[in-house]
Amino acid sequence: MMERAMTRIFGANELLQDVHQNDICIGCGGCVDLCPYFKNYRGKTVMLFPCTLDQGSCYAYCPMAEVDLEELSQKVRNVPYEGSPLGPYRQILASKAGEKMLPGSYQSGGSVSALMTFALKQGLIDAAVLTDRKGLVPNPKLVTDPDDVITCAGSKFMASPTLAALNQGVKKGYRRMGIVGTPCQCLSVSQMRTNPLNKDDFVDPVEFLVGIFCTWAVDTRGLIPLLSAHLGGEALISVDIPPPPSDIMLVRTEKTKMEIPLVKIRHLIPRSCRICPDMTSEWADVSVGVLEGKPEWNTLIVRTEKGAQVVDAACQAGYLSIDEIPAKNLQHLCISSANKKKQALNQAKKQGLLNTNKDGIHAALRVPEDVVQRVLAQDTEEICQS
Numbered sequence: 001m002m003e004r005a006m007t008r009i010f011g012a013n014e015l016l017q018d019v020h021q022n023d024i025c026i027g028c029g030g031c032v033d034l035c036p037y038f039k040n041y042r043g044k045t046v047m048l049f050p051c052t053l054d055q056g057s058c059y060a061y062c063p064m065a066e067v068d069l070e071e072l073s074q075k076v077r078n079v080p081y082e083g084s085p086l087g088p089y090r091q092i093l094a095s096k097a098g099e100k101m102l103p104g105s106y107q108s109g110g111s112v113s114a115l116m117t118f119a120l121k122q123g124l125i126d127a128a129v130l131t132d133r134k135g136l137v138p139n140p141k142l143v144t145d146p147d148d149v150i151t152c153a154g155s156k157f158m159a160s161p162t163l164a165a166l167n168q169g170v171k172k173g174y175r176r177m178g179i180v181g182t183p184c185q186c187l188s189v190s191q192m193r194t195n196p197l198n199k200d201d202f203v204d205p206v207e208f209l210v211g212i213f214c215t216w217a218v219d220t221r222g223l224i225p226l227l228s229a230h231l232g233g234e235a236l237i238s239v240d241i242p243p244p245p246s247d248i249m250l251v252r253t254e255k256t257k258m259e260i261p262l263v264k265i266r267h268l269i270p271r272s273c274r275i276c277p278d279m280t281s282e283w284a285d286v287s288v289g290v291l292e293g294k295p296e297w298n299t300l301i302v303r304t305e306k307g308a309q310v311v312d313a314a315c316q317a318g319y320l321s322i323d324e325i326p327a328k329n330l331q332h333l334c335i336s337s338a339n340k341k342k343q344a345l346n347q348a349k350k351q352g353l354l355n356t357n358k359d360g361i362h363a364a365l366r367v368p369e370d371v372v373q374r375v376l377a378q379d380t381e382e383i384c385q386s
Helices: 012-020 057-061 069-076 111-121 146-152 163-171 183-193 220-231 305-316 327-350 369-377
Strands: 038-041 044-047 091-097 127-134 137-143 177-181 206-212 236-240 248-253 257-261 286-290 298-302 320-323
Touching (some): 012 057, 069 183, 091 111, 111 127, 111 146, 111 177, 111 206, 111 286, 111 298, 111 320, 163 177, 163 183, 183 206, 206 305, 220 248, 220 257, 286 305, 298 305
Parallel strands (some): 127 177
Antiparallel strands (some): 091 320, 248 257, 286 298
16 A cells, blocks of 8 residues: 555544544544554543544544545545545446355345455455444454354444454454445545555555445444333344335344334434445445345445455355346446435535635545535436436
8 A cells, every 4th residue: 555645634632623522423443442542332432541642543544534535545546536426446246145155144145244254264364353243232343263254244233433343453463354344434444554644664454345335324322222112121133224215224133023213213323424425335345235126135346456356256166146236226326325425525515524724623524626516516316327
């Protein structure tokens, strides 16, 4: 990875001011366990002790603090940031777990579990950074046994400090880790990989980055009481939000299935999700989501050479099955992603968090102004038909 210039990188005090006090911390875990100062508890990230550093990794890795998408795109992909609905990609496919994968409680087609299991079994990665659950609370997990991947299967739909496991893995000496993350977590990882503080001893510890589709997550502290009231003491098995127009959250226990209208949940969406312009994890090697109308399949976006290599090898080994994606599904995905990007940039602009240029006031996000204007002005359905 090329080095990233030390522009607009500040310390922990500015992180508190720019992110925490603005209520845009998503709890991704990028700053957790980097040092003894930042910790996460039940979805809330806090600084335990004061820090006097002028520049810190906590600020440099944060996906909500002075993120320059043009600068990052040039460093990571060597292309300008265009603001396209789905981001750069090589191929979009339908996929599901292959015959070599044992039956399990996969989310949708099980492609994420298949890719991570294959990567560990083949020695392509030495550890996997995943999201597990303790009771109702999602928590980071560092996995080295391929058979343990399936224990973390399934979407959590709650903000999780998953990247704390990445930071823990670095301290343990792992240097070829695979990561499964949301768009904001993939953004944080991508910033980290550019060596933003220009450290001479920096080693990129990430070998393979899998992103999952995400329109929004829910504040853990708010959703737990709501779920507890519906569960009635039963153990949670899975949570799912089917594609529109369902407008419900499906919650399954060992004994029952229940539906919670999203109108009861939307007020728990963090402010940070509303200014995130990425629905499909554009910064990952491959991105995975639900294939609308075919719950046993996934949508798979192959973005990088590394992603293509792993997908091809997993298919050849029988861990992954692929097929063509219907044109109608691709168009729906493009429209949804374009709408997400347009709404997010509009919200960030209204809230004074986009391209801020006032002295002493930092932006959450920086995007070339011509890209902003184009995204805000475009007809999303029209652009996805071209």
